[in-house]
Amino acid sequence: MSVVSRGQDRPWIREAIHLIEADTNRSADTHLFPLRLWPDDRGVDVYLKDESTHPTGSLKHRLARSLFLYGLCNGWIQEGTTIVEASSGSTAISEAYFARMLGLPFIAVMPASTSVQKIALIEREQGRCHLVSDAAMVYPEAHRLAAATGGHYMDQFTYAERATDWRGNNNIAESIFSQMALERHPVPAWVVVGAGTGGTSATIGRYLRYRQHDSALCVVDPEGSAFHRSWSTGDPQAAGANSRIEGIGRPQVEPSFLPDVVDRMISVPDAASIAAMQFLHALTGRRAGASTGTNLWGAIQLACELVAADRRGSIVTLICDGGDRYTDTYYSPAWLAATGINPRPSAEFLRRAVDTATWPSADAIP
Incomplete structure (x- = not known):
C-alpha cells in the first residue's frame, strides 16, 4: 500500500510565500496625498490614497x-x-x-x-x-x-472578504491610519470606497470596528448596481445591471460584500463618475480610471456636507487605478458619445458644488 504525504509540497509553499513577502517588502507603501479643493480653509481635508502605484497598477x-x-x-x-x-x-x-x-x-x-x-x-x-x-x-x-x-x-x-487579514498585517485600512497619524484630523470622519468584490469595504469596515475608530464607511456605487439596491432595501437577493464603471458595481450581490459594516451608500450616475475623473485630472494632472471618479464624487459630497454642518474633519478615498488603461474608453469622446454618456452637466454641477462648498439636493444631480 502506498502512502502519500500531504506535506511534501511544504518547502515549495514556504518559498512561494517568501517570494510574495519579499516582493511586498520591496514596494514602498502607496502614497496618500491631500486634495486642495478650496483655496481657503473650510476645516475639511480630503485625501486620496494612490493605489495605481502598485507594481500591477491598481488596488x-x-x-x-x-x-x-x-x-x-x-x-x-x-x-x-x-x-x-x-x-x-x-x-x-x-x-x-x-x-x-x-x-x-x-x-x-x-x-x-x-x-x-x-x-x-x-x-x-x-x-x-x-x-x-x-x-x-x-x-x-x-x-x-x-x-x-x-x-x-x-x-x-x-x-x-476572508483572504485579507482585516485586523492589520499591512492591509489598506491599517496603511491609511498609519499615514494619517500626523495630519490635523488623523481619524477620518469618512472613508469612501467602491465595491466590486466587496473585499475592500469589508476589510475597512471591520478594521474601523476592531480598532474602535469613530470613522464611518461610505460605499459609493455606480448607477443600477445591485449593491446599493440591496443595502437600501435589505434584500440580499436584489438584482441590478452590469456596470459601465469598470472594477465596481455588480448585477448581483457578491458573497464578499458585507452590508452590515457599511454606514452609508451613495449611488453615483455614470456620467458623474466620468465628470469627477475629469475634474481630478484638471485639478491635479493625475489621470485615473472612472472608479476613482465614483469615489471622488462621493468624497466631495461628504466634504460639502461636513462644511454645511460646520464640522471639521478629514475624508479619505482611493485612486483605484491609472487612466492609461482607459484611453480608448473613458478618455475617448467618441466612446462616450457611442455609449450615450454626457459628463458635461455633471461636471458643471460638481464645479458649482466645489465653488460654493455646498452640495445641492439629490434631485439636482444630472
Whole structure:
C-alpha cells in the first residue's frame, strides 16, 4: 500500500510565500496625498490614497496578493497548480503577475468583448486569456477549466472578504491610519470606497470596528448596481445591471460584500463618475480610471456636507487605478458619445458644488 504525504509540497509553499513577502517588502507603501479643493480653509481635508502605484497598477494588487497567500496557506495552491480566475480587468492582471512570479500557469476567463488593451496586459505577465462568447458563462467556464486542469479557481468574489487579514498585517485600512497619524484630523470622519468584490469595504469596515475608530464607511456605487439596491432595501437577493464603471458595481450581490459594516451608500450616475475623473485630472494632472471618479464624487459630497454642518474633519478615498488603461474608453469622446454618456452637466454641477462648498439636493444631480 502506498502512502502519500500531504506535506511534501511544504518547502515549495514556504518559498512561494517568501517570494510574495519579499516582493511586498520591496514596494514602498502607496502614497496618500491631500486634495486642495478650496483655496481657503473650510476645516475639511480630503485625501486620496494612490493605489495605481502598485507594481500591477491598481488596488487589485492587494487583493491578488491576499488571494495567493490564502490559497497557499490553505494548501490549495502547490507547485505546478494552474491558477484560474474569472476576470477581464485589474484582478486578472495582478493575479497573472503573482502567478508568473511563482512559475504557475494562469488562465483568465473573460467575455470575448474584452478590450485588446486589457488582454495585452494579462498576456504581458504570461497569462492566458480564455474568451467566452456568452458573458453569463464566465463563472461556470472558470469552474470547468479549474477542474479540467486540476487547478485552483481563485474566485475573487467569494474569497475577497476572508483572504485579507482585516485586523492589520499591512492591509489598506491599517496603511491609511498609519499615514494619517500626523495630519490635523488623523481619524477620518469618512472613508469612501467602491465595491466590486466587496473585499475592500469589508476589510475597512471591520478594521474601523476592531480598532474602535469613530470613522464611518461610505460605499459609493455606480448607477443600477445591485449593491446599493440591496443595502437600501435589505434584500440580499436584489438584482441590478452590469456596470459601465469598470472594477465596481455588480448585477448581483457578491458573497464578499458585507452590508452590515457599511454606514452609508451613495449611488453615483455614470456620467458623474466620468465628470469627477475629469475634474481630478484638471485639478491635479493625475489621470485615473472612472472608479476613482465614483469615489471622488462621493468624497466631495461628504466634504460639502461636513462644511454645511460646520464640522471639521478629514475624508479619505482611493485612486483605484491609472487612466492609461482607459484611453480608448473613458478618455475617448467618441466612446462616450457611442455609449450615450454626457459628463458635461455633471461636471458643471460638481464645479458649482466645489465653488460654493455646498452640495445641492439629490434631485439636482444630472
